[in-house]
Amino acid sequence: MKKNLIPMIAILPVGILAYMYNLISLLLLAVIAISLAVLLLAGIIKAFRSELNARWLRVPLLITAVCAAGIVIGLFRPLEPAVVNSGNVSDKLAYAYNTDQADRMTIRAYLGFLNDSMAKRDSIRLEQVGELYRNSQISKPMDKFYAAFIFHHSNHSSLFEIAQKLAGEAASESELKSDYVVQWLAKATYDRWMVSLGKPQKYGTQDKFSVSVE
Template sequence: MKKILIFALLIITVLFSYLVSWSEWLLLTVLFLGLVFLIILGLIRIFRKSKKILFQSAILLIGICLIGIFAGLFRPYEPALLKSGTISEQLEYAYKTDQSDRKQLRSFIPMFSKLQERDVLRLEKVKQINAEGELTKSRDKFHSAFIYHHSDNSADYKMASKLAAAAAKDEGLQNDYQVQWLRKAAYDRWMVSQEKPEKYNTQNKFSIEIK
């Protein structure tokens, strides 16, 4: 019965990690807590005996979390771009996948990451839309600026700053924190890329925003 429960828990963890995009961060948290618990048990055992089952349970929990995290690394990305829809819908979708990609653990592990190639796809699409003169709405400019912001060269950072500044001037977006933050961050990133000092100090401090 015990083995069946452990196997069931393992299967549930693997499925949860594979199907839910943020699951690996939860499993990492549980893994960390399990390690802390194991260390505490080890320290306690120096002074007095502790139940062996506690060690076994902690090790089992850590093992299940590791397997779950590993399973999550094989979760496929959503398509980087929307193949149909209005310009606004395509840009909003590109922005959302840009953000969701950066919330996945696999994006930070070179062996499993496809972040760079997906960034290239999004940037090419946004550049195409921009070249066709289709960036007329402020929200579209914001979404596009975020894509440009995740490029790797000064020219794109300049465009990100230009679009973000234009979006931030819209009366309907002046109280939007992300829009106003991007205006500052895109400008600072452009300055840093030219080896010039930042104006808003957004590149050298911790931010809760996905960069």
């Protein structure tokens, strides 16, 4: 009885943490992968040895079950609004960038049946940032970086071109020349733009992805 209570009790704190923090779900996923690897190893050992301590099978299974329950609970955590309409331009762009990154640190971003939800959030951010760009309101170096990241996560060649323009301008600023992420984005946006046009990438930053060329 006690052996069954332990995993049931463990689900509570694990679930609470997964609900409160996005990264916990990714950590739980990693723990599940390790547990499954242990199970595979135990299965191989058992195939060659008739005797194997039952703990080698029971413990990884219990850990996997607890972590899976935590991940499911974490899926119910509400996301922050994709954008904010208050504050100045810098505030809006910084917020859009932060939610863009936070979204991609959640399990739901990698689950096919929830991808539509993520795509809608990307679309909301693109709409806001696109309007700011069309109104020539993006001028500060970090604002250009934030905006470029949002355009970078679109699926249109014309928006990749804008992303590359903004990222390149941000990367050329003396205050950002030592910022690794800013410099990386300038290269990544160029590669993505080129690949979207059917041309070879220059810096090797891109995996395969689909775009619509406009």
